[in-house]
Amino acid sequence: MFGQILFITMALVIVVTSIGVVAVRNPVRSALNLVANFFALAVLYLFLYAQFVAAVQIIVYAGAIMVLFLFTIMLLNLGSPSELSERGDLKRPVTWGLALLFVIVLAGGIFVRLGEAQPTADDLGTVQMVGKFLFTDWVYPFELTSILLLIAIVGAIVMAKRRL
Amino acid sequence: MEELLNNQWIVIPLRIIIVVGFVLAAVPVLTWVERRVLALMQIRKGPNRVGPAGLLQPVADGIKLFFKEDVLPERVDRFIYFLAPAGFLIPVLCAPAVIPWGSDDRLTPIADVNIGILFLLAMTSLTVYGIVLAGWSSNNKYSLLGGLRASAQTISYELAMGLSIISVVLLTGSLSMRDMVLNQQGSLGLLNWHVFRFFPLGLIATGIFLIAMLAETNRAPFDLPEAETELIAGYHTEYSSMKFAMFFMGEYASMVTISAVMVTLFFGGWLSPLPFAPFTWIPGPLWFLMKLGVFIYFFIWVRATLPRLRYDMLMKLGWLRLLPTALVNLFLVAIVLWWQK
Numbered sequence: 001m002f003g004q005i006l007f008i009t010m011a012l013v014i015v016v017t018s019i020g021v022v023a024v025r026n027p028v029r030s031a032l033n034l035v036a037n038f039f040a041l042a043v044l045y046l047f048l049y050a051q052f053v054a055a056v057q058i059i060v061y062a063g064a065i066m067v068l069f070l071f072t073i074m075l076l077n078l079g080s081p082s083e084l085s086e087r088g089d090l091k092r093p094v095t096w097g098l099a100l101l102f103v104i105v106l107a108g109g110i111f112v113r114l115g116e117a118q119p120t121a122d123d124l125g126t127v128q129m130v131g132k133f134l135f136t137d138w139v140y141p142f143e144l145t146s147i148l149l150l151i152a153i154v155g156a157i158v159m160a161k162r163r164l
Numbered sequence: 165m166e167e168l169l170n171n172q173w174i175v176i177p178l179r180i181i182i183v184v185g186f187v188l189a190a191v192p193v194l195t196w197v198e199r200r201v202l203a204l205m206q207i208r209k210g211p212n213r214v215g216p217a218g219l220l221q222p223v224a225d226g227i228k229l230f231f232k233e234d235v236l237p238e239r240v241d242r243f244i245y246f247l248a249p250a251g252f253l254i255p256v257l258c259a260p261a262v263i264p265w266g267s268d269d270r271l272t273p274i275a276d277v278n279i280g281i282l283f284l285l286a287m288t289s290l291t292v293y294g295i296v297l298a299g300w301s302s303n304n305k306y307s308l309l310g311g312l313r314a315s316a317q318t319i320s321y322e323l324a325m326g327l328s329i330i331s332v333v334l335l336t337g338s339l340s341m342r343d344m345v346l347n348q349q350g351s352l353g354l355l356n357w358h359v360f361r362f363f364p365l366g367l368i369a370t371g372i373f374l375i376a377m378l379a380e381t382n383r384a385p386f387d388l389p390e391a392e393t394e395l396i397a398g399y400h401t402e403y404s405s406m407k408f409a410m411f412f413m414g415e416y417a418s419m420v421t422i423s424a425v426m427v428t429l430f431f432g433g434w435l436s437p438l439p440f441a442p443f444t445w446i447p448g449p450l451w452f453l454m455k456l457g458v459f460i461y462f463f464i465w466v467r468a469t470l471p472r473l474r475y476d477m478l479m480k481l482g483w484l485r486l487l488p489t490a491l492v493n494l495f496l497v498a499i500v501l502w503w504q505k
Contacts, residue, residue: 028244028300035293055282063289067296067315074300074308127279127339 007047013040027073031066038062050125169270179274183260191416192222198464205468232405237303240402244301249403249410252294256418259287263424264342266434266448273341280341281329284425285322288380291418292318295382295389295399298411302402310398313475314389317379320482321386325376327490328369331497332358332429345433354437359430362500368493370430372486374462377422379482381415384467388475423459424452431455 013036020033038061045054123129134142168174196211196219203210211218236245262280265272277283292315299311333339335358336347350356359370379386390398400411427433432455434448473481 026241028241028297032244032297051277051279052282055279055286058286059282059289063286063292064319067289067292067319070293070296070300071312071315074296074312 003047006043010040010043013037014044028070031069031073034069035062035066038066045125048125049123052127052130053125175270176274179271182271183263183274184257187257187260187417187420188413190420191413192226194416194419194460195225195412196222197460198467201461201464202468205465226409229405229409234405234407235402237402240303241301244297246407248294248298248301249407249414250294251297252291253410253414253417255287255290255294256414256421259284259418259421260424262341263421263428264345264433265452268448269342272449276340276342279339281333281339281344281429284341285326285329288418288422289318289322291414294411294414298403299399302399304402306395306397307399307401310389310395310401313395314382314399317382317386317388317478317482320479321376321379321486324372324482324486324490325380327487327494328372328376329429331365331369331494334494334497334501335361341428341433345428345435348432349435351439353435353439354432357430357432357435357437362497365493365497365500366430368489369497370426372490372493373426373430375481375486377426378463378466379478381418381422381463383415383419383463385470385472386478387472388478419460419463420456423456423463426459427452427455 017033017037017040021030021037024030024033038057042054042057042062045051045057199221200210200218202208211221214220214224236242261274262277262283263273264276269276273280295314295318296311299307299309299314302308332344336344338344338347344358348357354360357366359366378384382389389395390400395401400408403411434452436443436446436448436451
């Protein structure tokens with residue numbers, strides 16, 4: 001009962017803030033909506049007994065990435081988005097088309113395939129299980145990702161140094 | 165009594181009241197202690213007029229803040245301007261929920277979650293929002309600079325802090341704060357604590373955490389975000405009355421929280437330093453509070469002793485000294501653990 005109320009509240013928060021991210025005109029408020037969204041999502045992960053995923057969601061996304069986003073928005077001091085939009089470009093129709101496609105795929109997934117879905121094991125999101133899978137079945141993708149991140153870091157430094 | 169302590173509906177609100185109540189009640193006492201100790205160190209008198217030895221000074225300050233005019237600067241983003249102080253204070257008050265104060269797990273922590281230390285890191289990483297948003301929404305260049313400095317500083321020092329915490333996680337083999345304390349229990353007393361483990365590796369990890377904790381709480385010598393001489397008061401320049409008080413409370417509450425983390429991770433939590441008769445009579449929570457007091461004193465002591473760092477020195481210390489040291493230290497801890505196996 002209590003769990004259900006909490007779930008519905010969090011689901012509503014996610015929906016409202018997701019709309020807020022794209023609908024709000026002020027970029028800082030838009031970013032804040034995204035932070036609230038990540039937070040509510042972390043609570044939903046807790047419902048799935050995925051404590052580790054929930055904590056990492058907050059530490060990495062809300063705590064680090066969104067701080068950098070805010071940092072950038074504040075430093076660039078973006079005005080209202082109307083100043084950024086250009087006339088007669090294809091962005092708007094393409095956006096609508098992609099959104100429609102996404103809704104179709106999602107609806108198809110929910111209404112056609114949902115009956116076949118099986119619940120995963122309860123402890124799949126704990127630290128022990130995530131660690132075990134990362135260092136056994138997924139060790140090569142995991143290490144490759146670290147190389148990819150290293151390349152990105154080196155690239156960022158090289159690009160920044162050129163301008164210094 | 166036993167029956168009451170086993171009732172979920174009574175014991176969980178009780179835990180919340182104990183922990184949050186303690187942290188909030190510690191704040192006014194701390195402001196008095198800080199002013200008195202600073203005065204002592206600088207051979208001044210400090211507040212000594214209101215009440216015995218100036219003990220009622222925090223009450224007077226509180227009443228003054230409460231009745232002060234609440235100034236709202238022109239052309240601010242009102243919603244964010246009002247949100248920022250709460251966004252700073254609330255994560256600080258949530259963080260101590262996972263810290264155990266004693267061996268009795270019915271009263272503290274509020275929740276002994278199996279990702280305890282990650283929860284703590286998550287909450288402390290959220291405090292930076294309050295500061296950044298306060299700086300931005302105040303519509304004041306000094307505030308903005310303070311906010312930006314704070315976020316850069318927090319992100320930089322969180323890394324070194326995280327790495328020193330990982331060495332404790334390696335030693336314990338668990339992320340639960342209770343397991344971390346129990347791992348330091350042993351017949352050798354304080355020599356079993358993580359700070360003296362694998363000498364000097366534990367000591368280095370403790371030192372890194374000690375420096376990072378000063379930077380995380382924006383205290384001297386890392387108080388650049390609110391450097392009076394450069395930025396007036398940094399991110400809270402434009403705040404007055406109770407909104408300023410919330411920032412003030414948040415800063416002191418985070419001092420209490422991070423000191424409690426320090427005690428739990430490296431200094432044996434509620435365990436007594438000498439595991440024989442007269443020392444074990446003192447209850448665990450009292451030991452915990454005594455250790456907590458030592459680190460609070462350390463905060464004040466450092467403030468009275470060290471001058472503020474320059475911004476480039478701060479970044480150099482964080483990225484070029486602390487981070488590599490923490491990485492090598494973590495690596496060595498892992499090697500020793502592997503070799504022991």
